Amino acid sequence: MTLDVETATEALRGLFPATPLQLNEHLSARYGANIYLKREDLSPVRSYKIRGAFNFFRKVIAAGAVGKTFVCASAGNHAQGFAFVCRHFGVPGVVFMPVTTPQQKIDKTRMFGGEFITIRLIGDFFDQCYQAARDHVDAIGGVMVPPFDHRDIIEGQATVAQEIMEQLPEGVMPDLVIMPVGGGGLSAGMTTFLSDQVDPEGFIFCEPEGAPSLRQSLESGAVVTLEQVDNFVDGAAVGRIGDLNFQMLQRFKPEQVLLMPENAICVTITDMLNVEGVVLEPAGALSITALETLGAEALQGKTIVAVVSGGNFDFERLPDVKERAMRHSGLKKYFILRMAQRPGALKDFLSLLGPEDDIARFEYLKKSARNFGSILIGIETKNPQNFPALKARFDGAGLRYQDITDNEILSNLVV
Template sequence: MKHAVDQAADALRTLFPATPLQLNEHLSARYGARIYLKREDLSPVRSYKIRGAFNFFRKVIASGGTGKTFVCASAGNHAQGFAFVCRHFGVPGVVFMPVTTPQQKIDKTQMFGGEFITIKLIGDFFDQCYQAARDHVERIGGVMVPPFDHADIIEGQATVAAEITEQLPEGILPDLVILPVGGGGLSAGVTGYLKDEIPTGDFLFCEPEGAPSLRRSLEAGAVVTLEQVDNFVDGAAVGRIGDLNFEALRHFSPEQVLLLPENAVCVTITEMLNVEGVVLEPAGALSITALEVVGREWLEGKTVVAIVSGGNFDFERLPDVKERAMRHAGLKKYFILRMAQRPGALKDFLGLLGEEDDIARFEYLKKSARNFGSILIGIETRKPENFSRLKAAFDKAGLRYQDITDNEILANLVI
C-alpha cells in the first residue's frame, strides 16, 4: 500500500503543496503535551476530500477514461473537491445536490469547478439526490465518484499519513493519532499507511454522538446502518460507514472510538476562532474536541497528531454554535417558571439574580383567568457554579421551575 500512496502523494503535488503539520502552542500548553495539528482545512478546498477525488480521477483517466463524464452526489466537501479536480483535469462533471443545499455551498462548488461542472438540484433529502445521480450515470454511461467507499478514494486520503511522516521531526513518531470519522475513508487510509510504524492501540477515532456509525459497527462486528442521524456535524454525519472502510478498521476496539457531543464540538469551534483565529467546520473540530475528553492526565508528555479535517464553516451558523457552546460549558440555561400574576412579582424575581447573571431571553404570556403565568427565560452567567446559587435562590423563594436546557425535545421547540 505504501508505495502506491507515495506515488499518489507525488502526483498530488501538481495540484497543491502538502498541508502543514503545525505544533500548536496553545493546546500543547493546556495538555502538557506536543500537540501537532495536520491542517487539512488549508487545502485548496479547505478539506481533505480533494485528495481522494484527485486520486480517483487520476486512475480513471490513466486507464482510458478520457471523454467520460464524472458524476457525484454531495452537498458538502466531496462536491467541492470533485469540482476542483474536474477543472484541474479539464473533464466534465455533474454534481447532484439536494434542493435544500445552502446557496453558499452551491456557489463555492460552482466557483471551484467553473465551466467544467454542472450542478443539478434534486430532491429534499440526500437519498433522493444520490439515486438521481446513480440513474444519471447509467443513462449517460458516466463515472460515479464515491465520497469514501472505494479503494482509490482510500488511497488518496492516505496521502495525509504520507505527509505526516515526512513532516514530523526526524526520529519522532506520534504516541497518539486522532482521526475524525464520517464514512471512514480517511481513517482507513491513514491507519493502513501507518500500521507498521504505530501500534493499533495508539489510534483514536472520534465521531459525533449523533452519528456513531463506526462505533456501532465495531460493537456489532458488522456494518450497521443507523436509523437516525443528527446532521449538525454535517461533514461526519454518516448513517453507514463504507464497507471497504469498515473492513480496514474492524480490528480496532469500539473503546477506541470516542462519541463527542455536538455541543462540545461547538466549544472547540468558538475557542479556536477566538484564541487561534482558526476557522473550523464542526467535523474539522472533532479531533481537537477529543483532546478534552482524553484529558491532560493521559496526554501529558506525549506527542499527539490530530487531523483537522475541514474548515468550510458557514458563518450564518455562528449564533447557533455560540448558543450550543455556552449551554455545554454550563454558562447558559433555560428555565420554565411559574410566576404569580400580581404587581411586583417580576421585580421580586429579578432580585434573585446575581451580579454575574444576565437575562438573554424572556417570554411571558399573561392569562387573566389564572393566578400564575408561565415564563420562558434564558439566563447567561460568567461561571457555571452561579447556577447552583441561583437554583437555591429559586427554591428558597418557593418559585416553581423546570430546567429545560438539556431536554432536547422541549429545547428544540422553544429555544
Template sequence: MTPQEVETALEAMRGLFPETPLQLNDHLSARYGANIYLKREDLTPVRSYKIRGAFNFLRKIVGDSPANTTFVCASAGNHAQGFAFVCRHFGVQGVVFMPVTTPQQKIDKTRTFGGEFITIRLFGDIFDQCYAAAREHVEAIGGYMVPPFDHADIIEGQATVAAEVIQQLPEGVTPDLVVMPVGGGGLSSGMTGYLAGRVAQDSMVFCEPAGAPSLRRSLEAGAVVTLPKVDNFVDGAAVARIGDQNFAALRHFAAEQVVIVPENAICVTMTEMLNVEGVVLEPAGALSIAALDLLPPERLAGKTVVAVVSGGNFDFDRLPDVKERAMRHAGLKKYFILRLPQRPGALRDFLNLLGPEDDIARFEYLKKSARNFGSILIGIETGKRENFAELFARFDQAGLGFEDITENEILANLII
C-alpha cells in the same frame, strides 16, 4: 494499498497543491501538557482533505478514458467541492448532484471550483434521493461515479494525509497518539492503513459525533450497522452507515478506541479555536480537537499527539447557533420556565434574585397557567457555571416555581 502506492499518489498530488502544514499548537500543548500537532487539512485549496481522494480516483482513470468521459458525484459538501476542483484540473466534465435543500453558498463554491467543467443538478429533499438520481444518471450515460469514501482509490488518496504527517514530524519523532475524525471512514481507513507498522494499533484514536456513531456501533456489533437516524449538525461526519471497504479496514480496532463527542462540546472547540487561535473550523473539522478533552489526562501528558483538522468550510450564518450550543455545554447559559404570581412587584422580586454576573438573554411571556399565576420563558447567561447552583438556592429560598428545560430536547426545540 501499499505504502509505495500511497507515496506515488502523494507525489502526483504535488502537481495539484502543496502539502498542508503540520503545526505544533502551543495553546493546546500547554493545556494538556503534551506536544499537540494539528494536521491542517482545512488549508487545502478546497478547505478539506476530500480533494485528495477525488484526485487519486480521477488520475487513475483520466489517462485511459475517452475524452468525452463524464464523472459524477452526489454531495452537498466537501466531496462536491474537491470533486469540482479536480475535474477542472484534469479538464474533464463532471456532474454534481445536490439535494434541493443545499445552501446556496455551497452550490456557489462548488460552481466556482469547477467552472465550465461542472454541471450542478439539484434533486430531492434528502441525500438518499439525490444519490439515487446520480446513480441513475451514471448508468444512463456510461460515466464514472466518484464515491465519497467507499472505494480503494479514495481510501488511498486520503492516506496521503498520513504520509505527509510522517514526513513532517521532527526527525526521530513518532506519534504516541493519532486522533482522526470518522464519517464514512475514508480518511481513517486510509491513514491507519499507511501507519500500520509505524504507529502502534492502540495509538489510533477515532472520534465520531454523538449523533452519528456509525463506526462505534459497527465495531460493537462486529458488522456494518446502519443507524436508524443521525443528527446532521456535524454534517461532514453525520453518516448513517460507514462504508463497507472502510469498515473492513477498521474492523480489527477496538470499539473503545472510538471517542463519542457531544455536538455541543464540538461547538465549544469551534468557538475557542476561532477566538483564541483565529482558526475557522467546520464541526467535523473540530472533532479531533474536541475529543482531546474526553481522553484521560494521563494518556496525553508528555506525549506526541497528532490531531487531524479535517475541514474549515463553515457557514457563518450558523455562528449564533454554535455559540448558543457552546454556552449551554459549558454551563454558562440555561433556560427556565418560571411560574410567577400575577401581582405588582413580582417581576422586580425575581430580578432581585439574580447575581452580579447573571444576565437575562431571553424573556417571553407564555400564558397564564392559573388565575393568579403566569408562565414565563427566560434564558439566563452567567460568568461562571457555579453561579447557577447559587441562583437555584435563591429560587428555592424564595419559593419560586421553576423548571430547567435546558437539556429537555423536545421543549427546547419547540420554544427556544
C-alpha cells in the same frame, strides 16, 4: 490491501503543496502534551477531500475514460474537491448535494468547478442524494466518483499520513493519531499507511454522537445502517460507513471510536476561533474535541497528531454554534417559570439574579392566566457555578420552575 501512497503523493504535488503540520502551543499547554494539528483546512478547497478525488480522476482518465461525465454525491467537501479536479482536468461533472447543505459550500463548489460542473440539490440527507447520483450515472453511462468507498479514494486520503510522517521532527513518532470519521476514507487510508509505524492502540477515531456508524458497526461486527442521523456535523453525518472502509477498520476496538456531542464540538469551534483565529467546520473540529474527552491525564507528555479535516464553515451558523457552545459549557440555561400575576412580581424575581447573571430571553408563554403566568426565560452567566446558587435562591423564594436546557424535545418546541 496494498496502497501506492508514495505515487499518489508525488502526483498530488502537481496540484498543491503539502498542508502544514503545526505544533499548537495553546492545546499543548492545556493538555501537557505535544499536540500537532494537520491543517487540511488549508488545502485549496479547505478540506482533505481533494486528495481522494484527484487520485480517482487521474487513474480513471489514465485508463481511458474519455468523453464521460463524472458524477458525485456530497454534503459539501467532497463536492468541492470534485469540482476543483473537474476544472483541473477539463472534464464535465454533475454534483448531487443534499438540500440541507450550507449555502457557503454550494457557492464554493460552483466557484471551484466553474463551467465544468452542474449542481443538483436532492434529499435532506447524504444517503438520499447518493442514491439519486447513482441512478443518474446508470441513466447516462457516466463515471461515479464515490466520496469514500473506493480503493483509489482511500489511497488518495492516505497521502495525509505520508505528509505527517515527513513533517514530524526527526526522530519523533506519534503516540496517538486522532482522526475524524464520516464514511471512513481518511481513517482507512491513514491507518493502513501508518500500520507499521503507529501502535494499533494509538489510533483514535472520532464520530459525531448523532452519526455513530463506525462505532455501531464495530460493536455489531458488521456494517450497520443508521436509522436516524443528526445532520449538524454535515461533513461527517453519514448513515452508513463504506463497506471497503469497514473491512480495513474492523480490526480496531469499538472503544477506540469516541462519540463527540454536537454541542461539545461547538465549544471547540468557538475556542479555536477566539483563541487561535482558526475557522473550523463542525467535522473539522472533531479531532480537537476528542482531546477534552481523553483528558489531560491520559495525554500528559505524549506526542499527538490531530487531523483538522476541514474549515468550510458557514458563518450564518455562528449564532447557533455560540448558543450550543454556551449551553454545553454550562454558561446558559433556559427555565420555564410560574410567576405570580401581581405588581412587583417581576421586580422580586430580578432581585434573585446574581451580579454575573444576564437575561438573554424573556417571553410569556401563556398570557390569559389570572393568578400565575408561565414564562420562558434564558439566562447567561460568566461562571457555570453561578447556576446552582441561582437555583438555590429560586427554591428559597418558593419559585416554581423547570430547567429545560437539556430537555431536547421541550426546548426545541419553545426555545
